[in-house]
Amino acid sequence: MGLQENFETLDEAPSWKDDELLECVAVVPEAPNTATFSFRAPSGAWFKYQPGQFVTLELPVPGETVYRTYTISSSPSRPLSLSVTVKAQPDSIGTRWMLDHLRPGMRIKAMGPAGIFTLPNRPTGKYLFISAGSGVTPSLSMTKYLFDRGQDPDICFVNCAKRPSEIIARSDLEHMASRVPGIKLHFIVEEDDPFRTWSGYRGMLNQIVLGFIAQDYLEREVYCCGPDPFMQAVREMLIAMGFNMDNYNQESFGAPVENEADAPETDDVILEDDKEAVIEFTNSGVSHTCTQTDTVLAAAKAAGLNIPSGCTFGVCGTCKVKKTEGEVHMVHNGGISDEDVENGYILACCSNPIGKVAVEV
Template identity: 65%
Template sequence: MVKPRLNWSAEPWSDDEMLECAMVVPETADTATFTFRAPSGAWFDYEPGQFVTLDLPVDPAKGAAGNVQRTYTISSSPSRPLSISVTVKAQKDSIGTRWMLEHLKPGMKIRAFGPSGIFSFHRHKAKKYLFVSAGSGITPMMAMTTWAWDSGEMPDITFVHAARRPSEIIFRERLEQFANRVPGLQLRFSVEELDPFRTWHGYQGRLNQIMLGLMAPDYLEREVFCCGPEPFMQSVREMLISLGFDMEHYHQESFGAPVASEAEAPLIEDVTPDAQVAAEITFAASGVTAPCAETDTVLAVAKQAGLNIPSGCTFGLCGTCKVKKLSGEVHMVHNGGISDDEIAEGYILACCANPMGKVSVEV
């Protein structure tokens, strides 16, 4: 490990100076944290949640023509300014990240650019926060939580994280150490699979709106920050919209494409059923066509038309109201009562499917 160089008269680091790798810490089987220092002793000034771009000398044999640039959220906090860290997780098609995991060692120097980005709770002050992340999307949440811890004024944070298995929850022990010492941090983990021979007492299954409501009952009062793969973030947005959340208080950052400025922020155009927009459902087997609004569910319209679709929970969990859609489009936010394969085959859950225009179902 590189010895720390304390230089209290130094200026903040600028990307004119290369970074020196000081330490590499394995986090999970395919994830590691790389800590860097400035050889001059410069300190790091940035907002928790921002990112840095690394210039990586990838071997051309790995499919790269010369250096490649990869952007990573800074997982450390500016409250600890003598170093800067990124936590990287290798994906199937990783080139830069795979090079880092296999070749980047303490003492090596690389070029870096930044820090930059707009994803930070410093820009959206609130008394209560809801952090929602998946996979390596946990990194900006870790930076913001560490800042809150170091500030000595831990706000009310509900920290929701989704992982494939308990053993793949990055920063789990560090977060639990924080949460064990302050009442303001509540951890809520969900996993899709269990580790063999290890007990798990948390949530299991894909994160859904029922889980989210249980994890953060006061979600309507919270400023929400979300980071993860785009399908995950879209699912979170749909959950919040269906729960009546004011999306002016929602902020997101994709770990695939971090945003450097407000001008670069992509326009999010989620489908939202509108009570003022007319729709129509044809129940093909019954020969009934009923007008309705986009905010009506297929189940509700069927009942109003005197038709019976067997149902149970009525909020997308049990799967009892599963029916085949013959044509048209629906907007559906469910809670696990239907599989992706069934959706691909054209099935919907009548209790939580909203018609978008003209729709025909096999009822």
């Protein structure tokens, strides 16, 4: 029986509990190997949760029962249904089963909601949502919630995808942005779809792109979700740009966190201007003492040496030099290849020495 058959008004309906089954009511394709599954409570119960939280689904995969955690992509401002948007990876089992077999009318068990990656109780601030791939789901829920509040939100929404066709929930996002001036969308893709026009950003998210599309990033609360290497790169970018990391929040879609105690520690490198470093310029026979916050390029100039440079922002690659000893912290913007990094090369303009370092200059 549906809600109207059980209750006269929503106020009379109980909230959904995780000992109830969910009934699938809709399956909407979003992108290759990606779909949104919408559920209702057969009892007519309504869903109460915070935007950004997740549920755990019990999936009857043949031969075994598996449990998979998915961020809720719908908004608690629309409490009659609950949706998850899932993307199957090459090794997916549970998600693959959902895409191939879960259809409207089928019922599954779910647990939750849970999670601490959520908006403040009174979300009136300025937000910068940064995501990659299916990591878009929590910021999608948050954006829907802020949109439904009826107040003009201030959201800079950044989503990275392989191709334009793989941007998840693009039409939903564009619908909201077309009606609320405070929602600014920025999609970044690695490559075009064949025979289709793309006029947006291409390449990888870096400091230059982030500073261009969110010039007031220092004033915003950042919510980031995606693969761990992606989030690590975002953190390094923000730290290098002087962002107050107290205003940074993250959630890996691979391992959502239920409480603060379970939150993993980050291994970010925080450069300190009172920590001494020594750079040996081996070709010149010069040794220079500096601090961690000095770049190799700045230290070379202070030592009276010249390293050819151009952009000084890790883009052009002009200042590439060979590091033969020690460690540096390098946050570049695409000016050096992974192969060069593996072979010991660095960009002097955006590399900070950690301890003793030797470079061929």
